[in-house]
Amino acid sequence: MAEPSLSIKGLRAGYGSLDILNGVDLDVPQGQFVALMGPNGAGKSTLLKTLYGMTTVKGGSINWQGKDISAFKSRAILAEGISWVPQGRCNFPVMTVDENLQMAAYTLRDARVKAERDYVYDLFPILKTRRNTLAGNMSGGEQQLLEVAMAVLQRPKILLVDEPSVGLSPTAIGIVFDELLRINAAGQTILLVEQNTKKAMAVAQRAVILRLGKVIWDGLPADITHDELGELFLTGRMRGETDVEH
Amino acid sequence: MTSAASPAVRRGPDLRIPFGFALVALACVAPLFLGNYPLHAIIIALIFLLPAHGLNLLLGYTGLLSLAQAAFFGIGAYASALLAVHFGTPFYLNFLAAGLVTGAIALPLGIPALRLRATSFVMCTLGFVIIGQAIAKNWISLTRGDMGLAAIPKPYFALGPASFTVSGTVGFYYLVLAIAALATLAVYLIVRSPAGRNMIAIRENETLAESVGIPTWHYKLVVFMISAVFAGLGGSLYAHYLTVVSPLTFQMYYSTTMLIIVLGGGAGTISGVIFGSLLFVGLTEALRVAPELRMIAYGFFLLALVFYFPNGFAPLIGRFWSFLERRK
Numbered sequence: 001m002a003e004p005s006l007s008i009k010g011l012r013a014g015y016g017s018l019d020i021l022n023g024v025d026l027d028v029p030q031g032q033f034v035a036l037m038g039p040n041g042a043g044k045s046t047l048l049k050t051l052y053g054m055t056t057v058k059g060g061s062i063n064w065q066g067k068d069i070s071a072f073k074s075r076a077i078l079a080e081g082i083s084w085v086p087q088g089r090c091n092f093p094v095m096t097v098d099e100n101l102q103m104a105a106y107t108l109r110d111a112r113v114k115a116e117r118d119y120v121y122d123l124f125p126i127l128k129t130r131r132n133t134l135a136g137n138m139s140g141g142e143q144q145l146l147e148v149a150m151a152v153l154q155r156p157k158i159l160l161v162d163e164p165s166v167g168l169s170p171t172a173i174g175i176v177f178d179e180l181l182r183i184n185a186a187g188q189t190i191l192l193v194e195q196n197t198k199k200a201m202a203v204a205q206r207a208v209i210l211r212l213g214k215v216i217w218d219g220l221p222a223d224i225t226h227d228e229l230g231e232l233f234l235t236g237r238m239r240g241e242t243d244v245e246h
Numbered sequence: 247m248t249s250a251a252s253p254a255v256r257r258g259p260d261l262r263i264p265f266g267f268a269l270v271a272l273a274c275v276a277p278l279f280l281g282n283y284p285l286h287a288i289i290i291a292l293i294f295l296l297p298a299h300g301l302n303l304l305l306g307y308t309g310l311l312s313l314a315q316a317a318f319f320g321i322g323a324y325a326s327a328l329l330a331v332h333f334g335t336p337f338y339l340n341f342l343a344a345g346l347v348t349g350a351i352a353l354p355l356g357i358p359a360l361r362l363r364a365t366s367f368v369m370c371t372l373g374f375v376i377i378g379q380a381i382a383k384n385w386i387s388l389t390r391g392d393m394g395l396a397a398i399p400k401p402y403f404a405l406g407p408a409s410f411t412v413s414g415t416v417g418f419y420y421l422v423l424a425i426a427a428l429a430t431l432a433v434y435l436i437v438r439s440p441a442g443r444n445m446i447a448i449r450e451n452e453t454l455a456e457s458v459g460i461p462t463w464h465y466k467l468v469v470f471m472i473s474a475v476f477a478g479l480g481g482s483l484y485a486h487y488l489t490v491v492s493p494l495t496f497q498m499y500y501s502t503t504m505l506i507i508v509l510g511g512g513a514g515t516i517s518g519v520i521f522g523s524l525l526f527v528g529l530t531e532a533l534r535v536a537p538e539l540r541m542i543a544y545g546f547f548l549l550a551l552v553f554y555f556p557n558g559f560a561p562l563i564g565r566f567w568s569f570l571e572r573r574k
Binding site: 052054074078084086090091092093094095099104105106107150244 | 306455
């Protein structure tokens with residue numbers, strides 16, 4: 001395994017006085033496709049938001065390529081090469097695909113905006129055919145692709161993707177995951193949060209399971225069955241194991 | 247927000263500019279065939295247009311519902327009145343000072359208020375109006391309390407030895423028309439600029455706007471200040487037009503009227519807000535024929551509006567533009 005580019009140690013974070021993450025440890029090497037799973041309220045989305053500087057960090061560290069970024073604001077994190085695809089339909093619906101990509105390029109210099117937009121259109125040709133369509137008038141799958149494209153446009157070193165399958169048809173989910181696999185094959189590091197565990201386990205190289213704000217399982221998707229996964233989600237331990245929570 | 251109503255998505259030749267000029271031309275000759283009373287109603291509508299433009303920038307374009315317009319309207323009116331009464335400064339100075347003072351006061355009010363979310367922010371802005379009225383009522387040594395400040399001189403311009411006073415309704419009409427046109431142009435330039443697009447991005451999805459790197463907090467604060475400046479300038483005109491200000495200038499009535507103008511006309515559109523201010527001020531005046539039924543009729547009108555035009559009249563205006571474009 002390569003040197004971890006992202007190294008999270010004992011991370012505690014939450015919203016205001018509410019703690020969601022209670023000591024998360026996680027290393028993500030360059031180029032890996034990691035699926036982050038867990039029951040509702042486990043802190044999956046909160047972990048992504050924390051990595052993107054949108055929660056209150058109470059303790060621990062987030063080391064990103066040799067820098068502790070736990071106190072960074074979103075904008076600085078974006079500049080460090082971390083992009084975030086928020087959960088649900090998260091675009092500007094009254095703007096066209098072109099305008100959405102232009103907004104996504106907000107932090108870039110004008111000269112680069114066009115080049116990066118063309119780069120994204122090469123990556124996702126379907127968006128090019130829809131460039132003058134209002135984002136809100138596209139299908140859910142197309143909107144999700146647009147949202148991934150908006151994050152990829154920054155040429156991030158790691159892409160944080162939060163539940164891309166929410167509200168999508170099975171076909172659309174298939175398309176979105178195929179696209180994620182494709183950009184991962186081209187070298188894109190991806191940290192994916194997903195409720196659709198079947199789909200996530202099928203595409204990811206590594207599965208990380210979060211429960212009550214802690215990593216409780218970390219390994220290859222092939223090493224865990226869906227039944228065991230369900231067991232972990234519900235009880236926090238595998239069948240036959242003693243309770244690991246206390 | 248309907249797509250037809252959003253200037254961010256408008257394509258092709260813009261017919262609104264020639265139409266706008268035609269409207270201004272029509273407005274310029276209006277005093278030739280309108281009596282004093284309709285002119286008075288239009289003056290009030292054009293004065294209200296300023297705070298409404300400000301609220302539209304805040305609510306229609308940035309997505310922040312504020313009830314503070316009455317507070318800034320009152321501050322502008324008092325700033326102007328105090329200067330005029332105590333120092334006898336000319337109108338244009340009072341007018342500019344009213345804008346500056348309101349903008350400056352909006353800064354320390356906006357910083358804590360904008361930290362609040364949705365409903366709390368609305369309640370906070372409502373508080374500004376109540377506090378403003380309390381100060382106007384109780385700081386008697388400055389504001390003369392409920393007595394108000396009277397005998398505010400009519401706008402008077404002095405340039406070197408030349409000077410003139412805008413006294414009649416027609417004169418004031420032209421003054422207000424010019425200022426309203428300039429304000430409309432300013433709003434147009436703001437919403438058409440990259441900043442305007444960023445404001446719309448904040449309205450559509452603040453989290454996403456923040457995540458792509460837009461300094462949303464700074465934008466909201468600046469737009470809050472600009473909207474206050476517009477309200478302050480409107481207040482100044484109001485004071486010089488009525489020649490008297492009292493704590494009633496800080497009424498919630500003005501905040502709700504601005505809200506009705508913006509929402510009824512069409513939040514996020516300029517033409518909708520212009521239409522809204524003329525319509526709703528006109529309606530208030532027209533309903534004076536039946537004073538006992540006035541507010542009931544107004545209420546029914548609002549109900550009908552909500553049922554039949556939930557997005558205000560802007561979609562209707564939008565259809566009118568596309569009708570014109572198709573005929574071309």
